Every structure is written in C-alpha cells, then in structure tokens.
Amino acid sequence: MPVxxxxxxxxxxxxxxIRHRAxxxxxxxxxxxxxxxxxxxxxxxxxxxxxxxEFGLSSVAFTGLLxxxxxxxxxxxxxxxxxxxxxxxxxxxxxxxxxTGKFLGLVMILLLATIILGLSxxxxxxxxxxxxxxxxxxxxxxxxxxMALACxxxxxxxxLAVSVxxxxxxxxxxxxxxxxxxxxxxxxxxxxLRRVVTENAHAGAxxxxxxxxxxxxxxxxxxxxxxxxxxxxxGMAFSGQEFMLLCLYGISYSALLIYFATLLFRRKExx
Amino acid sequence: xxxxxxxxxxxxxxxxxxxxxxxxLTNLSLTITQxxxxxxxxxxxxxxxxxxxxxxxxxxxxxxxxxxxxxxVGQEEFRHRIGYLSEFPFFYDHLxxxxxxxxxGRLSGMERQALDQRIPILLERMTLTEAADRRVGGFSKGxxxxxxxxxxxxxxxxxxxxxxxMSGLDPVGRHQIKGLIAELKQxxxxxxxxxxxxxxxxxxxxxxxxINKGVLLYSGGLRDFLVAGCGLxxxxxxVIEEANHACA
Numbered sequence: 001m002p003v004x005x006x007x008x009x010x011x012x013x014x015x016x017x018i019r020h021r022a023x024x025x026x027x028x029x030x031x032x033x034x035x036x037x038x039x040x041x042x043x044x045x046x047x048x049x050x051x052x053x054e055f056g057l058s059s060v061a062f063t064g065l066l067x068x069x070x071x072x073x074x075x076x077x078x079x080x081x082x083x084x085x086x087x088x089x090x091x092x093x094x095x096x097x098x099x100t101g102k103f104l105g106l107v108m109i110l111l112l113a114t115i116i117l118g119l120s121x122x123x124x125x126x127x128x129x130x131x132x133x134x135x136x137x138x139x140x141x142x143x144x145x146x147m148a149l150a151c152x153x154x155x156x157x158x159x160l161a162v163s164v165x166x167x168x169x170x171x172x173x174x175x176x177x178x179x180x181x182x183x184x185x186x187x188x189x190x191x192x193l194r195r196v197v198t199e200n201a202h203a204g205a206x207x208x209x210x211x212x213x214x215x216x217x218x219x220x221x222x223x224x225x226x227x228x229x230x231x232x233x234x235g236m237a238f239s240g241q242e243f244m245l246l247c248l249y250g251i252s253y254s255a256l257l258i259y260f261a262t263l264l265f266r267r268k269e270x271x
Numbered sequence: 272x273x274x275x276x277x278x279x280x281x282x283x284x285x286x287x288x289x290x291x292x293x294x295x296l297t298n299l300s301l302t303i304t305q306x307x308x309x310x311x312x313x314x315x316x317x318x319x320x321x322x323x324x325x326x327x328x329x330x331x332x333x334x335x336x337x338x339x340x341x342x343x344v345g346q347e348e349f350r351h352r353i354g355y356l357s358e359f360p361f362f363y364d365h366l367x368x369x370x371x372x373x374x375x376g377r378l379s380g381m382e383r384q385a386l387d388q389r390i391p392i393l394l395e396r397m398t399l400t401e402a403a404d405r406r407v408g409g410f411s412k413g414x415x416x417x418x419x420x421x422x423x424x425x426x427x428x429x430x431x432x433x434x435x436x437m438s439g440l441d442p443v444g445r446h447q448i449k450g451l452i453a454e455l456k457q458x459x460x461x462x463x464x465x466x467x468x469x470x471x472x473x474x475x476x477x478x479x480x481x482i483n484k485g486v487l488l489y490s491g492g493l494r495d496f497l498v499a500g501c502g503l504x505x506x507x508x509x510v511i512e513e514a515n516h517a518c519a
Contacts, residue, residue, distance in 0.1 A: 008377045012363060012370070019365035019406070082361040087422065090327050090355035091378040092348055270329040271286070271321075 005093050006101040013075060013105025018112070022071040026063050026113055030120040033059035037124035048135040052128040053233040056121030057148055060114060061229075064156040065184070067113050069177060072106045073163050077173035085270060096262040103164050103258055107157055114153040118146075139235035147243055148228035154250035155226035159184050161254035161261075162221065168261035168268070187223035190216065221253055274341035276430050276461035277303040277326065282335035284321055284485075295321045296485040299335070303463055303478075305429070308456050310476035310493075311465040314511060318485040319465040320358065323434045326463075327355060339430060351379055354428040358435040360419030364408030368399055368418050371407055372425050379426035386425075393421040398447070413444035420451060431455065433464035437471055449474065469503045481507065483514045 017023060037059070041052045079085045079102070088098060122145065129136050163180040170176035194217040197206045206213060225246060231238050282299040285292045296318045303309045313319050324330045326337055328345050342349035362371050369390055376386040394400045397417040402410065407418065416436070423431060436452070437445045445468070452475050455462060466472055472479060472493075479496060481489040488510055489496055498506045 005378055008374060012366065012374045015370070016363045016365045083357060083359060084361045084363065086327070086329065086355070086357050087360070087362065087375065088378065089329065090350060090353070091375065092350045092380065093378055269331065271324065 002094070002097055005097045006104060009088070009093070009098060009101025010104035010108060013102050014108040014112075017071060017075060017106065017109040020071060020075075022067070022074075023109070023113065026067060026071075027116060029063050029066075030059075030117045033063070033117075034120045034124040037121065038127060041128045048132045049125075049129050049137050049140065050135075050233040052125045053137070053140075053145065054229050056125050057145075057152060057229040057232060060117040060121055060149065060152050061155070063117055064110060064114060064152065065159065067110060068106075068156055068160050068163060069181060071109070072160055073167065073173060073177055073180070075106065076102060076164065076167045077176070080270070081173065089270070095265050096258075099164060099168070099261050099265060100258055103161065103254075106160055110156050110160065111153060114149060114156070118149040137233065137235040139237065141235060141237060144228075144235065144237050145232045147238065148232035151226040151228045151243070151246055154246060155223050157254055158221045158223065158226070158250050158257075159187075161257040162187075165257045165261045165264070168265040183220060184223065187221040189224070190220045191222050191224040193217075222249075226250065273305050275302045275338070276305045276307075276340060277301065277309075277463055278336075278338040279322070279326075280336050280338075282322070282325065282337065283333045284318075284325060284330065285333055294485060296325075299482070299485070299487050301480055301487065301490055303461065305340075305461050306459045307477045308452070308462045308475055309464070310472035310479040311463065311482065312467075312469070312472060312479055312507060313465070313482035315467075316484075317482045319482060320434055321485075322482070323355075323432055323463075323465065326432060327353075351426065352428055353430045353432060354423030354426070356416075356419045356423045356431075356433045356436055358438055360415050360422070362407040362415070362418065362422075365406055367404050367406055368394065368410075368421075369403045371418065372421060375422050376425045381426055389425060389427075393424060396451070397421045412439050413441060416440055416444060416448065420448065424455075428460075430461045430463070433462065435465055435467065437466060437468050445471070469507060473503045481510055483511050484518065486514070488514055 037052055037055050040055055041048050044051050085098070129140070159180070162183045163176065166176040166179040166183070167173070170179060194213055197213045198210050201207070228238060230236070279299055279301040282296055283294070284296040285294040287293050299318070299322065311319050311322070321330065325332050326339065326344060331345065337344040339349045340352055366374065372390045372393065373386055376389065381389070391400070394403050397420060399414065399417055399421065402414060407415065410418065420436070423433070436448050440448065449471055452462060452464070456475065476493055478491060479489070479493050480487060481496070493503070496506055497503060498509060501509070
C-alpha cells in the first residue's frame, strides 16, 4: 500500500509537471543553448572540443537548476497555497508517502529533462567534434560524458531534496526558495572552504575554526563532488567505483533529507 | 448498538500563543449518528471549517478527542471510510477530470477495474461526461465543485464531510448539489456539512448544530430550534444576537 500510494503520487506529479508550460519552455531553452554551443565554441581558437563539452554540461546544470527552483518548488508550494494537499491527505495517505511521492515525481521530471538536455548538448558537441577533429580531447569518451551527465542529475536530485526540506518547515514558499538557493551556493563551495581552512594555516577569520567548518561540511551537501564537467571535457575517465560511491552518497543524503522533511512537515498545521 | 458516525468530545483549538492566542473552538462536543444529515451552521469565523479540518486531522486539537466510526482521529486509520469536499476544491490543473478521479480512487485503495466502472457513472451523475478528458484547469467553479463531489464519492464512503458545498455556485449548480445530497441521504449515507445557506439546511438536514465564536450554541432537531412562528433564518439570527449580547 505505501509503495502503491507513492507510485500514484509520483506519477500524478510527473504528469502535472510534464504538461506544464515550463517544461516546454525548457525544451526551447535546450534548443537555444544547443545553437549557442555551436556559436560560442567557434569564438575560441583552440580547445574547441573542451569548450563545447563544458558548455553543454553547464547548460544542462543551469536549466536543471531552473527546473528545481521554479517548476519543482511551484508544484510543491501550489499544493499548500491552493489547498490541493487536502484532496490528497483526506485519503489514506501519510505525510511521508505524500512527500516521497512528490519528490519522486519531480525526480522523474528532472530525469526526463536531463535526458532531453543531455541529448541536445551531445548533438551540438558531436557536431563541433566532427567539424574540428583536431581539437577532440585525447581519450574523450561518450561513456564519461554520460557518467558526468548522470552526476549532474544526481546533484539536481540532492538540490531538489534540499528544496523539499526547506518547503517542509518554511512559512512562505519564497523563504523556502531563498533557503534552498542559499544551501545550493554553500554546497557548491563547501569542499573548497573545507580545504582552505584545513590545509591553510592563514585562513583569515576562519583560522582555528577547522572543527566548525568540518562539521558544516558534513551537514551541507557537497555538491562539488558531482561536478564532473572537467573530467568529461578533458577526457579524464573516472572510475566506476567513484561513480557508484557518488550515487550512494546522493541517494542516501536525499533519503535522509526527505526523512527530516517528513518529521518537520508532521508538525505543520494545514490551516 | 451502532457506533456514532462522528463523535467530538470537549474539543478546543486556538491559534498563536500567549496574549496573541486566538481561541477558535472552546469545549465543543457533538455526536452524529450513522445515516443522518447534520447541518453545521454559524457566521463567518465561527469555527466551522476549523472543526472540519480537525476531524480530518489537518489540524491538531489543543484538547478533546474526535472519533469517526469509532476510530480515534490521529491514531487510527479511518480515511478510506470518509469522503471530503473542501470549500474551494482545487485540483491539479493539468490532469483531466478522469485522471483526477483515478488518482483519488487509487489513493483510496481502489483497483483499476472497479475505477473503470465507477468513474463514468460518477461523471454522468455530476453531468461531467463531456468534460471527462478535459484538463481541470479550464473548468468553471461549478464544474470544479461537481468534480469535487465526484472526488468525495469515488470510493463510496460511509461518511461524507462537506465544507460549504454550495458556496459560490449559481442557482442551477446549487440545485444539482442539493439534489445529490438528498439522493445520498436516501442511500443512507451520513452527511456532515457546513453551510451559510439556511434554506438548504432547512431542506436537507435531520439535525443541526449552531456554532458562534467557537462555542456550540445548539445541537439537536431542526424543529426544536425554530422559535415559535419564525423561520430558520430568524431563529438563527436571534440565537446569534443573543449569544453576542451575552458575551458583550
């Protein structure tokens, strides 16, 4: 029964998202970015292949974030603001089933969008690499590109889980959005900050705060780990083991956030 | 002896805390037997919707207990046995009426085959057959209200809880919903509904409850409530004015 409910909620959320105009806007953006990739790459005189791969993956990351912060959070906020949640929770659906169902539905939308955007970026990259074979990075591999794309998707899944957590306790959707964006920015730079503080004895105001920074690095998501644009662009293969560990980290971190979101949401009064 | 359909005992609820606390319900007790149609009356802000949200466990009471068909709200599962229509039913705009009903039915534990049979019947009953495959976002208020009613009935529940089911409807829409409630009464369903429209209450209810500023002023038969020679509206206004006067 719980799995059944989660599946139906996920399917409904995914259908709602797919039929939303925002997704079509993103498809258009993907086409524009594909064309931009062709234009931008030719502005460079060397390393055209590397520029093309990095631009392609960056465009996937950018549009994916737009999807999480605007479409994803809008779908979540509308449930509360427009009282749609009453239609669902007046049925035998628990809070954790509701939140997990919504989360998985949005994860499915992100997967679909990443596939569309990734394919679109791959087409433009393929054209550039075919047009300028001299600039194809040595050891360039489409498998590494697909793995980098999967890491990008996992990073978006973690950011989405952060958004669901913020949504579960914030009083206003705007506050939830602000918190989620801030967490994303911290998560992108946490690893760098940790290394600066732990490896540098002259880290300014943070000197001597190694334990605090270390504790924070365990709390905030380490999103820089998922950034494999560099590896894909330079044809640097990363191991299957590292990939599996990243998957494990992304999935377990997201599951933990959804668990905390459930605990917090249970305390919320749906007035 | 059958268990009461709804049993509310000593229910209190306030929002906020300290000096800013707004007490919305005070020591409310009500019992509604199975098969009866109970009208819950009160002016705006009296605590009708709050009572309904507490019944559905959307809100948690400060004190008191609520039982539905013998199951304690918040502790035991009862929701597969009730149907709920909110005052402003909102649905997923991009799902069709059929998909909306399918989602609700599935979440209520119904199987695909049962839904395939039930959905066309309900859509026809609510005169929504032609709109079955249209997205709900384009529906009028009346159509949404009728879809909300179908949504509440999809799993054929024993107890129906309607929050202002006739609010914002034109006379035709109101007539339709009224007719439907009368049919459900004939089928022996327990119906608990709040309304401002006293003529509807008069036409449909076996018993009524009158609430003002979170305090239950009356609960009992409709005839017993009517002041000699007065209609429901006059009797209602008189009771509310007396209560307000007593408070002042």
